[in-house]
Amino acid sequence: MTIKLLSVASEIYPLIKTGGLADVAGALPGALAGQGVSTRTLVPGYPAVLARIGKAKVVRRYDALFGAPATLLAASVHGLDLLVLDAPAFFTREGGPYGDDGGNDWGDNWRRFAALSRVGADIAADGVKGWRPDIVHVHDWQAAMTAAYMRFGPAHAVPRVVTIHNLAFQGRYDAAIFDALGLPPEAWGVDGVEYYGGTGYLKAGLVSADAITTVSPTYAEEIRSPVHGMGLDGLINGRVDRLHGILNGVDTAIWNPADDALIAKGYNARTLSRRAANRRALEKQFGLDADDAPLFVIVSRLTWQKGMDLMTGAIDHLVGLGGKLAVLGSGDHPLEGAFLGAAERHRGRIGVRIGYDEPLSHLMQAGGDAILIPSRFEPCGLTQLYGLRYGCLPVVARVGGLADTVIDANAAAMSAGVATGILHAPSDPLALHGAIAHAVHLHRNKPIWQGMQRAAMRADVSWENSAARYAALYRSLLAGAA
Ligand code: ADP
Ligand code: GLC
Numbered sequence: 001m002t003i004k005l006l007s008v009a010s011e012i013y014p015l016i017k018t019g020g021l022a023d024v025a026g027a028l029p030g031a032l033a034g035q036g037v038s039t040r041t042l043v044p045g046y047p048a049v050l051a052r053i054g055k056a057k058v059v060r061r062y063d064a065l066f067g068a069p070a071t072l073l074a075a076s077v078h079g080l081d082l083l084v085l086d087a088p089a090f091f092t093r094e095g096g097p098y099g100d101d102g103g104n105d106w107g108d109n110w111r112r113f114a115a116l117s118r119v120g121a122d123i124a125a126d127g128v129k130g131w132r133p134d135i136v137h138v139h140d141w142q143a144a145m146t147a148a149y150m151r152f153g154p155a156h157a158v159p160r161v162v163t164i165h166n167l168a169f170q171g172r173y174d175a176a177i178f179d180a181l182g183l184p185p186e187a188w189g190v191d192g193v194e195y196y197g198g199t200g201y202l203k204a205g206l207v208s209a210d211a212i213t214t215v216s217p218t219y220a221e222e223i224r225s226p227v228h229g230m231g232l233d234g235l236i237n238g239r240v241d242r243l244h245g246i247l248n249g250v251d252t253a254i255w256n257p258a259d260d261a262l263i264a265k266g267y268n269a270r271t272l273s274r275r276a277a278n279r280r281a282l283e284k285q286f287g288l289d290a291d292d293a294p295l296f297v298i299v300s301r302l303t304w305q306k307g308m309d310l311m312t313g314a315i316d317h318l319v320g321l322g323g324k325l326a327v328l329g330s331g332d333h334p335l336e337g338a339f340l341g342a343a344e345r346h347r348g349r350i351g352v353r354i355g356y357d358e359p360l361s362h363l364m365q366a367g368g369d370a371i372l373i374p375s376r377f378e379p380c381g382l383t384q385l386y387g388l389r390y391g392c393l394p395v396v397a398r399v400g401g402l403a404d405t406v407i408d409a410n411a412a413a414m415s416a417g418v419a420t421g422i423l424h425a426p427s428d429p430l431a432l433h434g435a436i437a438h439a440v441h442l443h444r445n446k447p448i449w450q451g452m453q454r455a456a457m458r459a460d461v462s463w464e465n466s467a468a469r470y471a472a473l474y475r476s477l478l479a480g481a482a
Pocket of ligand 1: 329355380383
C-alpha cells in the first residue's frame with residue numbers, strides 16, 4: 001500500500017533555500033517515491049515560492065488565520081507536489097524566510113510559523129480535496145508545532161514524526177503568546193509547549209512526536225549530552241526509545257560531476273585530469289594564481305557553529321604551507337570582514353565571495369582539491385557529501401554527521417585504500433592546523449591523492465538507504481497506530 005505523507009518544511013530546494021534543510025525537503029520526496037511513499041509538502045508562500053509555482057489551485061480558504069486571510073494552494077513543480085500557504089500578512093515581504101536583509105529575525109515569527117503548523121494540523125484532520133495523509137513528518141522548529149496542534153486536536157490519531165536538523169534553533173518565545181496559539185489549556189505545561197517558563201516550539205514538537213529523528217547517528221548520540229543537547233538533552237533522553245539517527249543523502253541527479261551544467265567540464269573517477277578545467281575556472285573567478293598548489297574551498301554559513309572563527313585564525317598557516325583558499329559564504333559580519341581582510345593580505349592566494357551563489361557552489365566542489373568544514377557541531381552536513389561525490393576531499397571536524405560520512409586518512413585506512421578525507425578534533429585550532437598540513441602533505445603525492453579521490457567518489461552518498469529507513473519507520477508507526 002502506498003503511504004500518503006504530509007511533509008511540513010519552511011524551505012525547499014529549488015524554490016527557497018537558506019541551508020541544508022531545503023536540500024533535504026526537496027530531495028527526500030523523490031527518494032521516498034521509490035519506497036512506496038507519496039509525499040505532499042506544505043511550505044510557506046514566500047514571494048520566491050509564489051513566483052515559481054505559476055498557476056495553482058485554491059484548495060482551502062481561511063478568512064482569519066491568526067487574524068489574517070489566507071489561502072492554501074496546490075501546485076506541482078520540479079517534480080514536487082506542493083501545498084503552499086499563501087498568507088500575505090505573514091509571508092509576502094522583502095528579505096529572507098526568517099528575517100530581514102540586515103539579519104534581524106522577523107518579530108512575528110512565532111505567529112508566522114504557528115500559522116504554518118496550524119494549517120499542517122488542519123490538513124491532517126480534514127485532508128484537502130479528498131486527500132488525507134496517513135502520516136505527518138515535520139522539520140525543525142518552524143514546523144514542529146504541527147505535531148502539537150495534531151496531538152491536542154482532532155488529528156491526534158495520525159502518527160507524527162519530528163526531525164531535528166539543528167538543535168541550536170528552537171523557536172523560543174514568551175509565555176504570553178500561548179493564549180494566541182489557539183491550543184487548549186492542557187497544552188500548557190512541562191508535557192506540552194511550556195519550556196523553561198516560556199513557549200518552546202521545537203520542545204512542543206518533541207514531546208508531541210510519535211518518533212523523533214535527527215540527521216545522523218552520531219548527532220543522535222551527541223544531543224543526549226548537555227554539551228550538544230542545548231537544554232533539551234533531558235527531554236531527549238526521556239524519549240530515547242523513539243529517537244532515530246538517519247543520515248541525509250544528496251540528490252545525485254543534481255549533484256553529478258559527470259553531468260553538471262554548472263561546472264566547466266564534466267568528469268568521473270576515471271577522468272580526474274579533467275578537473276583541471278574546473279580548477280582553472282575557479283581560480284579565475286576568485287582571482288587566484290593559476291598553479292597546482294593545493295586549492296582549499298569553503299562553502300558555508302560564516303558562523304561560530306561552522307568553526308569559521310577557527311578558520312580565519314588558520315589562514316596564514318594555510319598560505320604559509322603553500323595552499324590557496326576560495327571562500328563562498330555569508331553570515332556574521334566580523335567573520336566576513338576577517339575573510340575579506342585575509343584576501344587583501346594574501347592576494348592571489350585567498351579569494352573571498354560574500355554572498356549566496358548556488359551555481360558557484362557546484363564549481364567549487366568540481367575545481368577544489370579539498371573542502372574545509374571545521375564545525376563545532378554538525379547535525380549532518382551536506383557539503384562534505386557533495387565534496388565526496390566531486391572528489392573534493394573533505395577536511396572536517398570529527399563531530400555529528402561529518403564523523404559518520406568521512407573516513408580519515410589514518411595509516412590503517414590509507415593502507416586499506418578506503419580513506420576519503422581528513423578528520424580532526426573539533427574546536428581545536430592546533431588540530432585544524434594539523435589537518436591542513438596533512439592535506440598539503442598528501443596532495444604532494446598525486447597517486448595517493450587521486451586514490452583518495454576515487455575512494456571518495458565511490459562512497460554511497462545517495463538517499464537510497466536512508467529513504468528506506470524513513471519508509472520503514474513510517475510503516476512501523478502505522479502498524480502501531482492501526
Ligand atoms: P547548514 O544547513 O547547517 O548550513 P549543510 O551543509 O547541511 O549546512 O547545508 C548547506 C547547504 O547550503 C549546502 O547545499 C551548501 O552547498 C549550501 N550553501 C551554503 N552556503 C552557500 C553559499 N554561500 N552559496 C551557495 N550555497 C551555499
Ligand atoms: C541543518 C544542519 C546541517 C544539516 C542540515 C540538513 O542545517 O546544520 O548539519 O545537514 O540541517 O539536515
